[in-house]
Amino acid sequence: MLTRRRSLQLAGAALAAPALSLRAQADTWPSKPIKAIVTLSAGSTIDIVARMTLDPLSRLLGQSIIVENRPGAGGTIAGTAVARADPDGYTLLINSSMHSATPVVYPKLGYDVARDLSAVASLGSSPNVVVVRPASGIKTLQELVAAAKAKPGGFTFGTAGVGSATHVSTERLRFAAGFPGIHVPFRGMPEALVEVMTGRVDFSCSSIASALTFVRDRSLIALAVTTPQRCSALPDVPTTTELGYADSDYTFWTGMFVPAKTPRPIVEALHAATRKAQATPGLAERLAQEGVDPMPIAPAEFDALIRKEIDATFALVKATNINFL
Numbered sequence: 001m002l003t004r005r006r007s008l009q010l011a012g013a014a015l016a017a018p019a020l021s022l023r024a025q026a027d028t029w030p031s032k033p034i035k036a037i038v039t040l041s042a043g044s045t046i047d048i049v050a051r052m053t054l055d056p057l058s059r060l061l062g063q064s065i066i067v068e069n070r071p072g073a074g075g076t077i078a079g080t081a082v083a084r085a086d087p088d089g090y091t092l093l094i095n096s097s098m099h100s101a102t103p104v105v106y107p108k109l110g111y112d113v114a115r116d117l118s119a120v121a122s123l124g125s126s127p128n129v130v131v132v133r134p135a136s137g138i139k140t141l142q143e144l145v146a147a148a149k150a151k152p153g154g155f156t157f158g159t160a161g162v163g164s165a166t167h168v169s170t171e172r173l174r175f176a177a178g179f180p181g182i183h184v185p186f187r188g189m190p191e192a193l194v195e196v197m198t199g200r201v202d203f204s205c206s207s208i209a210s211a212l213t214f215v216r217d218r219s220l221i222a223l224a225v226t227t228p229q230r231c232s233a234l235p236d237v238p239t240t241t242e243l244g245y246a247d248s249d250y251t252f253w254t255g256m257f258v259p260a261k262t263p264r265p266i267v268e269a270l271h272a273a274t275r276k277a278q279a280t281p282g283l284a285e286r287l288a289q290e291g292v293d294p295m296p297i298a299p300a301e302f303d304a305l306i307r308k309e310i311d312a313t314f315a316l317v318k319a320t321n322i323n324f325l
Contacts, residue, residue, distance in 0.1 A: 039075030100309035105163030119302035158192030
């Protein structure tokens with residue numbers, strides 16, 4: 001018969017074994033190539049930001065990182081694949097702030113964004129930018145709000161699709177400023193911006209990466225950005241909050257995620273390596289050219305931010321009766 005002391009020793013060893021196993025996994029990770037699944041197509045803002053960051057990250061980790069684009073269904077095709085992947089640090093999800101809208105847009109989804117995926121690091125943030133065509137005669141956000149109120153049932157806005165970040169952002173602004181609008185969804189922002197420039201759509205709250213070239217060549221007028229602070233790419237353009245529309249802010253971020261059961265030592269190691277990769281000389285300047293600013297945030301804080309954004313989107317739907325379906 002085992003003595004009481006011996007029983008306690010064996011019980012303690014059994015409890016310690018999982019922790020030791022996790023540490024061993026972290027100590028040997030990464031020992032093979034890593035796959036990064038991107039929710040949008042090649043050439044999208046998310047894809048560009050991801051590739052810029054993953055290149056130096058790959059060199060730091062000493063392993064290749066294979067980028068695989070799996071667009072469609074609001075990022076849920078890629079999200080499902082990563083949520084169901086082995087939680088070993090070898091499958092990453094690269095998604096945007098669409099991530100936080102997923103539970104609202106897809107209530108019957110087969111995975112839980114907050115429960116089944118864990119945040120690793122933000123790869124950067126950028127505002128959406130409210131744009132109109134020069135011929136509209138609108139020169140300020142206040143004038144746009146007034147024009148929309150003067151044309152109830154006829155003032156249109158274009159987005160990258162139902163439930164997209166550009167859609168959620170515009171609805172937040174409309175609710176905060178109290179003006180009506182008709183949603184015109186497109187397959188992507190390039191198509192939406194063409195319609196704004198031709199005058200067939202009145203305005204858009206576009207991703208900055210999509211609109212920046214047109215703003216710089218004066219094909220579009222930037223009225224405001226949606227981040228709480230001004231954007232380095234458009235320093236002279238005011239924020240929607242600065243113009244007096246409380247709770248209108250919306251930050252478009254790009255983030256890295258892993259399956260939720262991935263060992264925390266691996267999550268922390270990947271976070272630290274990503275932050276180091278982001279400090280690569282010249283990378284911040286290259287990202288700034290795309291309208292992307294740094295967004296340093298710890299994994300636990302990022303998870304908390306996502307839960308907060310999910311709650312805010314549900315509250316927006318309840319308050320405005322928006323139908324994302």
